[in-house]
Amino acid sequence: MCKHQSPKVGLALGSGSARGGAHFGVIRALNEAGIRVDYVAGTSVGALVGAAYAAGTIDKLECFIQELEWRQMVTFLDVAFPSSGLIDGRKVSRFIDEFLGQQSFDDLSCPLSVVATDLNGGFEVVIQGGDLAKAVRASISIPGIFRPVKRDAAILVDGGLVNPVPVTAVRAMGADVVIAVDLSRELAPIEETGEASRTEDAEPEESEGISFVPEGLRNATRPLIEKLAALEASGLSRIKSLRQKESVPNIAEVLLMSLAVMENQVKEMQFRADPPDVLIRPRVGHVSFLEFHRAKELIDLGYEEARSTLARWLEEGGNRRPGGILP
Numbered sequence: 001m002c003k004h005q006s007p008k009v010g011l012a013l014g015s016g017s018a019r020g021g022a023h024f025g026v027i028r029a030l031n032e033a034g035i036r037v038d039y040v041a042g043t044s045v046g047a048l049v050g051a052a053y054a055a056g057t058i059d060k061l062e063c064f065i066q067e068l069e070w071r072q073m074v075t076f077l078d079v080a081f082p083s084s085g086l087i088d089g090r091k092v093s094r095f096i097d098e099f100l101g102q103q104s105f106d107d108l109s110c111p112l113s114v115v116a117t118d119l120n121g122g123f124e125v126v127i128q129g130g131d132l133a134k135a136v137r138a139s140i141s142i143p144g145i146f147r148p149v150k151r152d153a154a155i156l157v158d159g160g161l162v163n164p165v166p167v168t169a170v171r172a173m174g175a176d177v178v179i180a181v182d183l184s185r186e187l188a189p190i191e192e193t194g195e196a197s198r199t200e201d202a203e204p205e206e207s208e209g210i211s212f213v214p215e216g217l218r219n220a221t222r223p224l225i226e227k228l229a230a231l232e233a234s235g236l237s238r239i240k241s242l243r244q245k246e247s248v249p250n251i252a253e254v255l256l257m258s259l260a261v262m263e264n265q266v267k268e269m270q271f272r273a274d275p276p277d278v279l280i281r282p283r284v285g286h287v288s289f290l291e292f293h294r295a296k297e298l299i300d301l302g303y304e305e306a307r308s309t310l311a312r313w314l315e316e317g318g319n320r321r322p323g324g325i326l327p
Contacts, residue, residue, distance in 0.1 A: 010039040010175025011053075012276060013046030014165035015158070015263060016183030017142075017256060017289035018298070020045030022282040024062045025302025026181050027053060033310045035179075041113040041126075041170035043159040046181070047139035051100055051132060054108040061099045065295040092146070097133040105129045113169045114139050115159035116149075124162040125154060126169050144255045160184075164263040167276045180276035181302070182267065184260050186285025256289045278313050280306045 011030070013023050023046060030037065042050030052058040105112060105128060114127040114135040127135040130151075138149035138156035149156045163169060165182050271279075282305040287294055 007176030008038040008174055009035060010041065010170035010173060010178045011037045011050070012166045012170045012178055012180040013040070013042040013050045014180065014182050014184065014267075015044035015046055015160035016284075017045055018292040018294070019183040019282075019284045019287055019289060020049055021065060021292075021295040021298030022183055022284055022302030022305075023049040023181055024058070024065075024295075025299040025304070026280055026282070026306040027058065028299075029303050029306035029310060030179070032307070033314065035310070037110065037179075039111050039113075039170050039173040039175045041115065041166040041173065042139070043115040043163055043166050044140050044142075046166070047114045047136045047159065048096065050112060051096075051108075051114065051136050054110050054112040055100045055103050055132070056109055057099055057101050062299070064099065065292070066299070068292055068295060092140075093133055093137045096136050100132055100136070102133075104132055105135075108132075111173055113166065113173060115163045115166045115169055116141075116156040117159055117161040118154040119148060119157055120153065120155055122162065124159070125151075125156060126166075126172075127151075142255060142259065158259070160259060160263045162266065163270065164267040165270070165276075167270065168274055171274065177278070178276045179278040179280065181306075182279060182281045183284055184263055184267070185281050186283075260289065278309060280309045282306070 011027075013020075016022070027049075037053075040050040040054050042048070049058065049061070052061040112128070112132075114132075116125045116127060116135070116138040117123070118125050125138075127138070134149060134151070138151065139159045140146070141148055141157045143157045143161070146157075159166070164184060165180050167178050167180050171178055280302075282298075282302045284298060284301055287298060
């Protein structure tokens with residue numbers, strides 16, 4: 001894995017929360033096609049998968065996420081008193097450290113860049129050294145949900161704010177050919193998917209939010225709602241009243257979907273300025289950013305899309321920016 005070759009190949013893994021399962025399928029397709037990666041850059045969930053790939057622990061992480069259930073998700077939610085984030089993130093940090101084998105950047109089998117955003121000025125921060133787990137934890141810190149990570153004078157949050165698919169980061173590392181994976185081109189629809197439809201006259205449950213969110217996640221995030229209720233009972237009552245009239249997103253959904261809308265705008269501008277040589281866009285638009293239990297499906301979707309895209313690219317000789325590859 002990650003042996004140097006000419007031309008050098010860089011892999012840019014984009015953000016996408018639960019959709020990050022598709023990254024595992026893409027990497028499987030790359031291995032089957034005999035494409036060796038020299039450099040990896042990742043943003044948000046792409047940083048986690050990229051770090052596991054460079055650390056040689058990706059198979060372990062893939063097996064874990066395929067068996068992930070909502071009860072396990074609850075164990076990662078160390079709810080904090082809402083200040084800079086609803087979730088403290090220490091449990092997530094321990095999880096990341098465990099699956100990366102407590103390795104540092106220097107221990108990795110190939111160079112890795114982890115992209116985060118510094119709130120002090122809104123600058124992109126490309127991390128290539130120091131504590132690996134802390135770097136990944138910074139890159140996945142969704143604003144408002146996870147507490148930011150302090151690194152020297154920087155206050156770091158999700159890298160998707162400034163570089164959702166880090167083509168520029170991996171090209172700056174020395175990649176001649178950049179293969180990029182974009183998971184956020186399509187937003188999940190705000191509609192019922194997988195749950196029984198409700199008649200107009202049916203009385204909604206008190207805790208009901210937007211219908212595409214699985215019941216398990218609603219239960220898992222109940223402590224967050226209770227924290228908010230303690231802070232502003234009257235405001236929460238108003239929200240509940242609104243929910244009796246129409247289905248509306250909860251706070252986590254609003255933040256994730258708003259971030260995705262912004263990331264799409266940033267990403268498209270970056271692609272026009274510096275397009276990847278191969279762009280893989282798995283068809284995951286029907287999967288919510290919070291549906292972590294659909295990992296097996298997402299892995300398959302990533303694999304199929306990567307296999308077909310890479311086959312077209314290789315048929316054309318594997319040249320840079322081949323015609324027909326970029327949608």
